[in-house]
Amino acid sequence: MQTKSAARNIFFGGTIFFFVVFVGLVAHSYSYIVNTSTQPVTESVARGKLVWEQNACINCHTILGEGAYYAPELGNVWKRYMENNDNDPKAAREAIITWIKSMPTGVEGRRQMPQFNLTDQQLNDLVDFFEWTSKINTQNWPPNIAG
Amino acid sequence: MKYQSQKIAMAYFIVAMALFLVQVLMGVTIGYIYLNPNFLAEIFPFNALRMLHTNSLIVWLLVGFFGATYYIIPEEAEREIESPTIAYIQLAILVLGTAGVVVTYLFDLFHGNWLLGKQGREFIEQPLWVQLGIVVAALMFLYNVTMTVLKGRKTAIANVLLLGLWGIAIFFLFALYNPDNLALDKMFWWWIVHLWVEGVWELVLAAILAFLMLKLTGVDREVVDKWIYGLAALSLFTGILGTGHHYYWIGTPAYWQWIGSIFSTLEVVPFFAMVLFAFTMVWKGQRNHPNKAALLWALGCAVLAFFGAGIWGFLHTLAPVNYYTHGTQVTMSHGHLAFFGAYVCINLAFITYAMPKLLGREPYNQVLNMVSFWVMSGAMAFITFALTFAGAVQVHLQRVRGENFMDVQDELGLFYLLREGAGVVVLIAVILYLYTIFVPREQEVIASQPAE
Numbered sequence: 001m002q003t004k005s006a007a008r009n010i011f012f013g014g015t016i017f018f019f020v021v022f023v024g025l026v027a028h029s030y031s032y033i034v035n036t037s038t039q040p041v042t043e044s045v046a047r048g049k050l051v052w053e054q055n056a057c058i059n060c061h062t063i064l065g066e067g068a069y070y071a072p073e074l075g076n077v078w079k080r081y082m083e084n085n086d087n088d089p090k091a092a093r094e095a096i097i098t099w100i101k102s103m104p105t106g107v108e109g110r111r112q113m114p115q116f117n118l119t120d121q122q123l124n125d126l127v128d129f130f131e132w133t134s135k136i137n138t139q140n141w142p143p144n145i146a147g
Numbered sequence: 148m149k150y151q152s153q154k155i156a157m158a159y160f161i162v163a164m165a166l167f168l169v170q171v172l173m174g175v176t177i178g179y180i181y182l183n184p185n186f187l188a189e190i191f192p193f194n195a196l197r198m199l200h201t202n203s204l205i206v207w208l209l210v211g212f213f214g215a216t217y218y219i220i221p222e223e224a225e226r227e228i229e230s231p232t233i234a235y236i237q238l239a240i241l242v243l244g245t246a247g248v249v250v251t252y253l254f255d256l257f258h259g260n261w262l263l264g265k266q267g268r269e270f271i272e273q274p275l276w277v278q279l280g281i282v283v284a285a286l287m288f289l290y291n292v293t294m295t296v297l298k299g300r301k302t303a304i305a306n307v308l309l310l311g312l313w314g315i316a317i318f319f320l321f322a323l324y325n326p327d328n329l330a331l332d333k334m335f336w337w338w339i340v341h342l343w344v345e346g347v348w349e350l351v352l353a354a355i356l357a358f359l360m361l362k363l364t365g366v367d368r369e370v371v372d373k374w375i376y377g378l379a380a381l382s383l384f385t386g387i388l389g390t391g392h393h394y395y396w397i398g399t400p401a402y403w404q405w406i407g408s409i410f411s412t413l414e415v416v417p418f419f420a421m422v423l424f425a426f427t428m429v430w431k432g433q434r435n436h437p438n439k440a441a442l443l444w445a446l447g448c449a450v451l452a453f454f455g456a457g458i459w460g461f462l463h464t465l466a467p468v469n470y471y472t473h474g475t476q477v478t479m480s481h482g483h484l485a486f487f488g489a490y491v492c493i494n495l496a497f498i499t500y501a502m503p504k505l506l507g508r509e510p511y512n513q514v515l516n517m518v519s520f521w522v523m524s525g526a527m528a529f530i531t532f533a534l535t536f537a538g539a540v541q542v543h544l545q546r547v548r549g550e551n552f553m554d555v556q557d558e559l560g561l562f563y564l565l566r567e568g569a570g571v572v573v574l575i576a577v578i579l580y581l582y583t584i585f586v587p588r589e590q591e592v593i594a595s596q597p598a599e
Contacts, residue, residue: 004303004369007376014380018387025406026334029399033330037398046327053267053325054259059194064333064397065474067269068197070181072552073474104188111553112188129329136330139404141396141470144549 037137048129051122060113062147064138071111073147078127078134080145089131096130097123148504150221152228157505158238159214160498164581166207166245167491171570171577173200178567182560191253198252198265198272204486205270206245209315211494212351213237213288216308218501219358220292224299233291240284244277268336271322278322285316303372304361307379308354314347330398337393344490345389345414345456349382352452352493353421359445359500360425364432374424381417389414392464396473404466411464418449418457418489425449437509440516440583444496447520451488451527459484459531471546476559477538484531487524495520495580502584512583514592519583523576529569537562 052058057074058067064075078092085091100123103113118126148154177196180186187196221228228234250256251274257263262275273281289312296305321338357375361368391407394400425446436442459481463472472478503510537559544555 004372004376007373007380008303008306011376011380011383015383015387018384022387022390025402029334029394029403030331032400033328033334033398037400038328038330041327049327049329049332054264056194056198056265056267056272058267058269059197059272060192062474063329066333066397067474068194069474069476069479070193070197106185108185109183111184111556112192114188114192114194133329136398138396138398139401141473143471143546146545146549146551146555 039132039135041132042128044125044128045132047122048125048127048132051118051126052129055116055118063133064136065141071113073142074130074133075136075138076134076142076145076147078130080147083145093124093127096127100126148507150227152231152234153218153221154505155228155231155234156214156218156501158235159210159217160502162238162242163207163211163214163494164498164584166203166210168577168581169249170200170203170207171574173197173203175567175570175574178563178570181563182567195252195255199249201270202248202252202272203245206241206248208486208490208494210238210241211498212312212315212355215355215494215497215501216288216292216312218497218505219308219355220295220305223302223305223358224296226295226299229291229294229298233287237284237287237291240280240287244273244280244284247277248273266325268322268325268332270340271336273322275323281319282316282323285319289313289316302368303375304354304357307350307357307375310379311347311350311354314350315343318342318347333397334394334399337390341390341393342387344485346383346386348490349386349417350379352448352489353378353382353417355493355497356421356425356445356449359441359496360428360432362500363434363436363438363442363445364428365434365436366428366432370431371428374428378417378420378424381420385410385413385416392466392469395466395469408465412461414464415453415457415461418453422449422453438500438503438513440510440513440520441496441500443517443520444492444499447524448488448492448496451484451492451524453488455481455484455486455488455531459535462535471542472538475538475541475546476534476562477542480531480534480538483534484527487527492524498584503587506587508587511587511589512591515579516583519576519580523573523580526569526572526576530566530573533562533565533569537566 060068060071062069062073062075065073077096081092081095082089085095100116100118103115105112173196176187177193177200180188180193180196217228217234251263251265252272255265257274265272265274266278271278292312293309296309318339321335324335326332326335353375357371357378360366361371388406388410391403392411394403394407426449429442429446463469463477463481499516540559540562541555544550544558545552
């Protein structure tokens with residue numbers, strides 16, 4: 001019984017130790033995210049995130065590599081569209097909105113994105129959210145623009 | 148079955164198995180959509196069906212854990228469950244919530260409603276009213292089992308089991324916290340997802356496995372007790388800081404690459420220890436328990452969890468590797484074998500063990516049950532291999548050569564076809580398993596040799 005209570009004490013003591021270290025590091029990461037790695041969240045970015053959530057985009061797409069793996073990564077979608085539109089933010093924004101509005105393509109054998117019937121406000125908020133997300137310091141992930 | 152209230156477990160197992168079937172049906176469906184993308188696209192889009200696939204998995208595993216707990220706790224505490232009524236109300240809440248989730252996802256009801264509409268964070272998409280229902284159900288459950296243990300015998304198995312279940316409830320509360328900052332959102336989202344499956348769920352797994360070993364092999368409780376705190380300690384010492392492997396690329400500081408790499412590499416250790424534990428108990432045990440099928444599932448659980456969670460987890464956990472594999476089919480391959488090996492198998496092992504006891508009869512349909520183990524496990528391994536190769540090709544084409552996502556996906560069709568074929572085999576094995584559990588036959592298809 002000696003070994004059993006020793007094992008139990010090591011378990012509880014160690015778990016508390018590792019959890020305290022974890023909480024400390026997460027607290028530091030919290031302030032790093034807010035102050036260093038992300039831009040301030042504007043109202044339109046927050047609304048855009050809500051559009052992202054309410055339409056369950058994450059169950060086809062990934063964002064920063066997390067989500068379903070059925071459709072392209074969107075953490076850097078803003079950068080892809082900027083690159084394809086000569087770094088013209090207005091053109092990139094229009095191109096993303098046009099794409100979303102023209103879904104589904106209905107093309108045989110192509111993966112289909114539903115029509116979400118978003119308002120112009122929602123579409124612009126969503127693009128603001130993508131633009132904000134693309135500026136997160138992700139330690140240079142993904143390795144290239146393909147996402 | 149020594150205690151009347153253990154019967155509660157039966158109702159939980161029936162609900163769990165119904166959802167298990169839904170989960171696998173949805174898996175086969177979305178696997179087919181990968182091959183024929185226009186299928187159902189206009190009626191039930193991929194994202195809705197995928198939510199049902201993942202959510203029904205999570206819910207049935209939890210309902211299975213609850214059922215197993217209601218079976219285990221009376222025997223460990225040596226008294227009846229505090230309140231069977233509460234247990235049944237708890238199940239009714241969970242069933243109502245689940246039905247609400249299914250209808251809400253399929254028909255996208257109350258779109259955008261903060262209380263009734265779906266939430267859009269992966270795995271915690273349940274509408275807020277369901278999430279609050281889950282919290283209420285969890286509180287009722289914890290009250291019920293904790294009181295039973297407090298008033299009864301306190302064993303190491305019950306302690307570790309309860310700690311795991313309390314952890315599940317506490318970390319679920321982070322589902323209610325959704326910061327506007329996506330990076331913060333992700334950091335705390337992992338407090339649910341990672342600290343569940345690579346933390347407190349492992350405690351539940353270790354406790355259920357220990358209970359099964361105690362009953363099936365007949366080793367002394369003292370031997371099991373020595374192991375169980377060790378298994379629990381290894382799980383949490385590695386798993387808590389192992390969360391770092393999700394903090395590489397989401398806006399968190401670079402030091403997580405070191406912490407995550409080191410500790411998540413060590414996460415292999417508790418799974419290997421569970422293999423050692425299970426096989427040592429069988430080796431040491433004197434008892435020749437008649438339920439061979441339950442023992443097969445239990446040993447299979449330890450081995451497949453080691454490969455799925457341990458080896459396949461390590462495969463892509465080091466930061467320099469994960470830089471290329473993060474968010475590809477490699478992640479998918481690991482997810483499938485890890486959930487199957489660790490949490491599906493332990494539930495199926497426990498149900499295989501408990502159902503004959505709940506029905507008050509000798510173990511039945513064991514041969515067919517063991518066939519379902521081998522077919523299901525073989526097919527799940529096949530899915531894992533197919534997705535691993537798909538992931539390797541995807542990493543090369545997309546992450547190394549920078550080719551466009553959809554162009555790369557078109558190159559992976561063969562792997563998705565192989566995956567779907569194996570998925571259909573999994574479905575057949577699941578149906579066979581359900582048959583062996585719920586349709587007791589008088590005779591085995593192959594008679595066993597009587598002992599001489």
